Amino acid sequence: MTRPARVVVVGDVITDVVAVLSGPLAAGSDTGAEISFGGGGQAANTAAWIAAQGVTVTLVGAVGDDDAGRDRVAELDHAGVDCAVERVVGAATGTVIVLASDGERTMVTSRGANLALSAEHVEKALAAVPDAGHLHLSAYTLLDAGSRGAGLRALAAARERGLTTSVDAASAAPLRRVGARTFLGWVRDVDLLLVNADEATVLAGGLDPAAQGRALSATARRVVVKRGAAGAVWVDRTTPVCAAAARRVAVVDVTGAGDAFAAGLLTAWLAGASPTAALSRATDLGALAVSTAGARPQP
Ligand SMILES: OC[C@H]1O[C@H](O)[C@H](O)[C@@H]1O
Numbered sequence: 001m002t003r004p005a006r007v008v009v010v011g012d013v014i015t016d017v018v019a020v021l022s023g024p025l026a027a028g029s030d031t032g033a034e035i036s037f038g039g040g041g042q043a044a045n046t047a048a049w050i051a052a053q054g055v056t057v058t059l060v061g062a063v064g065d066d067d068a069g070r071d072r073v074a075e076l077d078h079a080g081v082d083c084a085v086e087r088v089v090g091a092a093t094g095t096v097i098v099l100a101s102d103g104e105r106t107m108v109t110s111r112g113a114n115l116a117l118s119a120e121h122v123e124k125a126l127a128a129v130p131d132a133g134h135l136h137l138s139a140y141t142l143l144d145a146g147s148r149g150a151g152l153r154a155l156a157a158a159r160e161r162g163l164t165t166s167v168d169a170a171s172a173a174p175l176r177r178v179g180a181r182t183f184l185g186w187v188r189d190v191d192l193l194l195v196n197a198d199e200a201t202v203l204a205g206g207l208d209p210a211a212q213g214r215a216l217s218a219t220a221r222r223v224v225v226k227r228g229a230a231g232a233v234w235v236d237r238t239t240p241v242c243a244a245a246a247r248r249v250a251v252v253d254v255t256g257a258g259d260a261f262a263a264g265l266l267t268a269w270l271a272g273a274s275p276t277a278a279l280s281r282a283t284d285l286g287a288l289a290v291s292t293a294g295a296r297p298q299p
Pocket of ligand 1: 045096107
């Protein structure tokens with residue numbers, strides 16, 4: 001296996017406030033929780049998990065010109081992520097409140113400065129890393145109208161520079177809002193598309209996961225459908241469908257599990273691993289992420 005070249009991850013940087021609830025949440029109740037506070041955002045999490053695999057990674061994103069933005073960048077620096085993070089004057093760093101309970105999570109989101117990520121910043125950041133081999137995009141950047149230009153520019157600039165590309169479909173609700181046909185037009189011919197079960201249903205309809213993967217492989221060269229505790233499937237245009245079971249672990253908090261999964265998948269695939277081996281690495285990291293609170297690798 002070869003060591004992958006630098007990976008560039010483009011997308012959101014967020015402050016996560018994670019409350020792991022001790023019981024059900026009901027209107028008017030006072031529910032106990034373990035509350036933690038720290039780095040989140042799909043792209044930033046993925047970059048941190050990639051760095052933890054010993055692969056050189058640059059995160060391209062935006063934070064506010066505030067203490068939270070400074071803390072988020074310092075934390076990523078400390079995790080070994082090279083930061084090309086734009087500071088947006090007058091915007092607050094994005095914040096998400098995550099309510100985690102019984103292996104499920106509910107999020108309340110203010111995307112803040114992420115909405116102001118600019119195509120110019122992405123272009124400049126890519127020009128500064130001539131050693132990059134791959135670009136991974138969190139689709140929140142495409143799905144939010146404010147940052148869409150930056151997301152589209154990231155994919156186009158990566159292709160112009162000969163980088164391979166991957167996109168994480170991010171979230172079912174905004175995908176539903178923009179519509180499957182529009183989204184699939186934006187990500188046409190990416191090398192790898194990652195979708196969870198809900199996103200696969202929005203984009204390909206209520207088929208079984210292998211059939212959803214086959215339908216989406218008309219758009220992306222390779223498709224991975226993440227199915228949480230039911231494992232994952234890999235579908236591409238040339239090899240048979242490949243499936244992997246999830247690891248059985250005690251679930252503490254599923255926040256960031258998909259991002260850890262993406263990091264495991266990408267670092268293995270870019271190092272030349274087979275689909276089976278790449279899925280296995282992905283499910284290992286996903287299992288590690290769900291067994292701890294918060295979205296990032298633990299020290
Ligand atoms: O992918 C997980 C992330 O999504 C949300 O945007 C939270 O910030 C969380 O860290």
